[in-house]
Amino acid sequence: MVPAVKLADIGRVVQIAFVPRDFDAALNYWTKVIGAGPFYHLEHIVLDNTRYHGAPANVDLSAALGYWGDIQIELVKQHDDSPSIYRDWLTSGREGVQHIGVVLDDYDQFDSAHAKLRQDGGDPIMETEIVNATRAAYFQMPGEDPLIEILALQPHFLKLWDHMRSTSVNWDGSDPLRSVPAEEVWAI
Numbered sequence: 001m002v003p004a005v006k007l008a009d010i011g012r013v014v015q016i017a018f019v020p021r022d023f024d025a026a027l028n029y030w031t032k033v034i035g036a037g038p039f040y041h042l043e044h045i046v047l048d049n050t051r052y053h054g055a056p057a058n059v060d061l062s063a064a065l066g067y068w069g070d071i072q073i074e075l076v077k078q079h080d081d082s083p084s085i086y087r088d089w090l091t092s093g094r095e096g097v098q099h100i101g102v103v104l105d106d107y108d109q110f111d112s113a114h115a116k117l118r119q120d121g122g123d124p125i126m127e128t129e130i131v132n133a134t135r136a137a138y139f140q141m142p143g144e145d146p147l148i149e150i151l152a153l154q155p156h157f158l159k160l161w162d163h164m165r166s167t168s169v170n171w172d173g174s175d176p177l178r179s180v181p182a183e184e185v186w187a188i
Contacts, residue, residue: 007102007148010113015101017074017149019089026075027064031176036073038171039066040164040180044079050128052083057126059084064177065161067168072101072161085126085138085147099138099147103158110135110152117141117148133157160186 007013020026031037043062050057060079065072076098078086089098104113114124114137122139125147129135135152153161163186 007100010116010150011102011104011109013100014070014103015072015074015099015149015151016097017076017099017101017146018096019076019078019086019098021090021095023064023075023077027177030066030068030073030075031173034068035173036068036168037066037173037176038167039064039073039075039177041177042180045130047128048131050126052085052126055083057084058082059086059128061086065164067165070165072164074101094145097146099149101149101151104150104152107135107152107154110137110150113150113152117150122148156187159188162186 018026027039031039041062041064045061045063047059047061050059052059059082061084062077062079064075067073076086078084078090081087085098102113104110117137117139118124121142124137125140127135127137133154134157137150139148139150141148160180160183163181
């Protein structure tokens with residue numbers, strides 16, 4: 001089946017995400033071998049309204065976000081054994097790219113982008129949000145990996161991503177895993 005909608009028609013393809021078995025080894029690879037970074041650690045992200053295969057879900061996860069040029073690299077670590085795309089990715093024996101993130105041009109486009117991917121046979125296997133920041137849905141497209149994540153980001157949250165990207169431009173390799181700075185640092 002040839003999809004009617006191309007990802008580039010929905011939004012900007014900006015992220016390649018991994019769910020590594022060894023988070024520290026993955027971070028070392030991306031920072032020391034590839035030169036991406038620095039990575040910002042979002043620990044124990046509070047997710048709201050999460051559904052996995054249509055059922056309510058509660059997942060304890062952290063993510064590290066860093067830039068390799070204009071591409072955001074995400075490393076995800078789940079801390080519990082709750083049902084999720086992250087747990088099931090690892091238990092199925094998969095490695096490598098878990099999902100590709102597409103940022104929508106407008107926060108209000110989420111429902112229409114969601115509908116377009118469903119029309120192309122996509123199955124929204126996990127949906128979630130971070131209140132006042134983002135809505136996200138992860139789609140399994142027919143016969144293909146990786147998953148496709150659509151992200152609707154609030155404008156102020158995009159400023160955090162801009163800050164992360166700007167710190168990568170002349171990064172000297174020091175302090176490869178950092179805490180997210182206070183909002184007054186990046187929300188200007």
